[in-house]
Amino acid sequence: MNLPTKFTQGANTIEIQYDASGKKLKKILSGGTTKSYIGSFEYVGTAVEALYHSEGRARNNSGTYVYEYVIKDHLGNSRVMFTNTSGAIAQIQENHYYPFGLEQAGWIANPTPPYAYKYNGKELNVDFGLNLSDYGARWYDAGVGRFTSGDPISEIYSYQSAFVYAENNPIKYIDYMGFGSSYNWKASRYEDENGYEVSWNNVQEEYGLSKASITVNLLNEDDVLSTKQLTKIAYGASQIFDKNDLTDLVSYKLVNSEEYYNSGTEKSTNLGFRFYKGALSPMGRTVFLESDWGATQDLKKSFINLRSHLNSNGSYNIESLSYTLAHETLHGLLAKSSYFMTRRRNDIIGSEDFAGHYNSYPNLLNEGNSQYGGRSDHILSIHVALF
Numbered sequence: 001m002n003l004p005t006k007f008t009q010g011a012n013t014i015e016i017q018y019d020a021s022g023k024k025l026k027k028i029l030s031g032g033t034t035k036s037y038i039g040s041f042e043y044v045g046t047a048v049e050a051l052y053h054s055e056g057r058a059r060n061n062s063g064t065y066v067y068e069y070v071i072k073d074h075l076g077n078s079r080v081m082f083t084n085t086s087g088a089i090a091q092i093q094e095n096h097y098y099p100f101g102l103e104q105a106g107w108i109a110n111p112t113p114p115y116a117y118k119y120n121g122k123e124l125n126v127d128f129g130l131n132l133s134d135y136g137a138r139w140y141d142a143g144v145g146r147f148t149s150g151d152p153i154s155e156i157y158s159y160q161s162a163f164v165y166a167e168n169n170p171i172k173y174i175d176y177m178g179f180g181s182s183y184n185w186k187a188s189r190y191e192d193e194n195g196y197e198v199s200w201n202n203v204q205e206e207y208g209l210s211k212a213s214i215t216v217n218l219l220n221e222d223d224v225l226s227t228k229q230l231t232k233i234a235y236g237a238s239q240i241f242d243k244n245d246l247t248d249l250v251s252y253k254l255v256n257s258e259e260y261y262n263s264g265t266e267k268s269t270n271l272g273f274r275f276y277k278g279a280l281s282p283m284g285r286t287v288f289l290e291s292d293w294g295a296t297q298d299l300k301k302s303f304i305n306l307r308s309h310l311n312s313n314g315s316y317n318i319e320s321l322s323y324t325l326a327h328e329t330l331h332g333l334l335a336k337s338s339y340f341m342t343r344r345r346n347d348i349i350g351s352e353d354f355a356g357h358y359n360s361y362p363n364l365l366n367e368g369n370s371q372y373g374g375r376s377d378h379i380l381s382i383h384v385a386l387f
Helices: 200-207 227-243 257-263 318-342
Strands: 006-009 012-018 024-029 034-038 041-044 047-053 056-061 064-072 078-085 088-094 123-125 132-134 139-141 182-184 189-191 214-220 250-255 271-276 303-305
Touching: 214 227, 214 257, 214 318, 227 250, 227 318, 250 318, 271 318, 303 318
Parallel strands: 214 250, 214 271, 271 303
Antiparallel strands: 006 012, 012 024, 024 034, 034 041, 041 047, 047 056, 056 064, 064 078, 078 088, 123 132, 132 139, 182 189
């Protein structure tokens, strides 16, 4: 596992013991101090120091537990720590960081014992001036913005150094455990390098995913539709996302031809579809350049086909166009996810079937049934990753 077991500084030593999976069990300092990690409990010697949880800790104060709470930012960094003192809220710690995690000096730091889970919520080991954060799979030096050992799955990220932290973009991403999680299609779950399941919440933290809006540009080619019709289609697609608890996930924008073709040809977080009257099928299509799959959308070949949505009286079926637009949008989101999360097409969507057609996983609409039958506004959202 290539984890450090001993740090030496002159006569001072720090020894680390792990279990078979690499989980830290004990830290032994020269001089006799021993800290043990047992589940959520941390012991100093044989005495409980504190019980740690996602919102802070319960600190042992001579047999009485004092509850201390932590407010974190979008990257999981501990920013403010407070407690209840005689019925009043008392701030006991405040942390600010440089982009790669080096802590800024001069802020409040009063808790005893010190609260060590700071940048990304990882334990900062300051013993004997070590100042390394334990990420689980690797240790991290915020002073230089690099891990102390190589990424165990660095072959996936061959475009960068194996020691890089968060793709050199620490404002947007974190390294949750010090390596990237990937999706196991056979097991239908995200896993770490050892095959252990990683929760979706942790994947979101790791890749800096959010529910932030992405812009989808819509081109009314040759003015086949009225502006009112296209607005209704965009609104209907937005409603589909809203019904599936994905409010504000996608923002549709009506654009002209020049804006459309200049907006998404590069590695953009935007998507785009042109509405035109083509052959009888397909209803719609989302295409990315094979040479840059998942990063650069082919806007000329990405379309919603109006001819496939004609009613018997010759008018356009606004409802079916809305469903198709939502469907194709999710194709695009999954493709973007593939690129921004792994830089490899097959890790998130191995083929167009995996991208969400009717009998595949994950399904985009109606749990794999006919797109317009039954609960046709259903979208399986758990694996829609944004950036």
